[in-house]
Amino acid sequence: MACLVTRDLVIGYGDIVVVEGVSIEVEKGCLVAVVGPNGSGKSTLLKGIMGLARRFSGHIYYQDQDITLLPPHTITRLGIGYVPQVNNIYGPLTVRENLLLGAYFRRDKAGTEKDLNEIFNIFPELARRRDARAETLSGGERQLLAIGRALMGRPQVLLLDEPLAFLAPKTALLILEKLREIRERGLGILLVEQNTFLALENADYGYVLNQGRCVMEGKGQELLSDPSLRERFLGLPKEVR
Amino acid sequence: MVVLLQLLLNSLITGSIYLLAGTGLTLTYGLSRFPNFAYAELITLGGFVAYTLLQHSPESFWAGLLLAFLTCGLVSVLSYRLVFSPLVNRRASLIPLMVASIGLGYVLRYTMGEIWSWSDLGYPLVWTAYNWGGLRVTSLWLYLIAVALSAALLLHLFFKCTKVGLAIRAIATNPDLAQVSGINLERVILFTWFLGAALAGVAGVFRAADTQLYPMMGWDILLPVFAAVVLGGIGSFYGLIIASYLLGLAENVGVVFLQATGLSTEYRMAIAFLVLILVLIFRPRGLLGR
């Protein structure tokens, strides 16, 4: 079942159109990657889905409900977790407060407390620093915190904007592994990545964005072996050795 | 010794007014990112509505405070809904928002002048005066200091221990992230506009009870209140607490100094601003500004 669908979505800022008609689908329990060069509109697509950028036309459906015109906090409350590319933590607030803010709209106190402990179990490096200000964490820990914050809202779909950027390879692999675990729990994940190879290798399905349009889509492995993609976005030889 | 204590007490009184009046400015600046000059008029409005109540029943000073609290909060919420929210939604920048707040201030001030009076009014209240070994104290001053300090303590607990308090801190650091954490920005912002203006109204009642009530009253203390807000670090509540009392102290030390040198105490504000400028030279973002 598709839990997040966009149809001919046109998104931008003010009067500028950046994303020009993109249609994607994220299934339950699937990791879907969106790749593309710098400035191709990947972040704008996610901001548009969340209601943080201007939606000119097209539709967004979440579990068959049209959410195109809803404000960001309502979209979040429905079950879409979002980790922005930049400024994705509350720097001066503690790790614990950051995580609690992810569960801000939830009414079940016991459940929130349970999930908080679970996040600390999944990410022990956060548990150790629970009372530290978030801005004192390392780059990798910040990404974990940002993801943890989004998970605290118990989302059905998770939108991640370059969670692996600037991370040491070891940390990046750790986060990818956590994402696969999260997927096993039935969440749909929409992953935006600069690292095309890493993203498509781990994704069930992928979309390639260029200048605001979707120029290619397909199964992760299929896209990886596509000669033109390999040449244009991966800097690899055309043929798979 | 008594002179010194009197000086400290006077500083506490001045500082408490600045603290009550400045809290709203700091809070709403922290979330809405523009200085709302109409706060001056909300201070005055608090003074006037309590005055009307006291005309009818002179015993109800505390009810007057409550009335000022509610009325000013409500007027502030209305002003946000009718004037500022439409501008913010159209992504108005700092200057239009500031000018709108000055314009709104004029409208409120002239309305109040017409409804109540353009000349000085006084509250029909007499405060118990104490003489503690030479230290002159009135019950009004004690109430003012107690109210300001408890308000500061309650706000501190509110920010640290409640969900809405956490949301306010979240919005102040990262409004976009706050929205995608499920926080209804408009609701929380409206709440802070209510709370801040309500406290400004309380400040107005105390000021009117201590001195006189006139339509320019709020405007006349807005400048030092702004100085306290800037000195503390714009948007920093804890900075404001320190800065309010520091400015109160500077002003009252200034008065003693001016009297000693035979200069007019009219210059007391100049001394407060001297402190402000000196601090800003060394700490451009204020005492606790980020």
Ligand SMILES: Nc1ncnc2c1ncn2[C@@H]1O[C@H](COP(=O)(O)OP(=O)(O)OP(=O)(O)O)[C@@H](O)[C@H]1O
């Ligand atoms: N707030 C904004 N206002 C106006 N234009 C913007 C804004 N944010 C981004 N843009 C423009 O939109 C285009 C796409 O930007 P976007 O951030 O979506 O690209 P991206 O694919 O995420 O790039 P990157 O890989 O560098 O993160 C760029 O040309 C950028 O200049």
Ligand SMILES: [Mg+2]
């Ligand atoms: Mg981006």
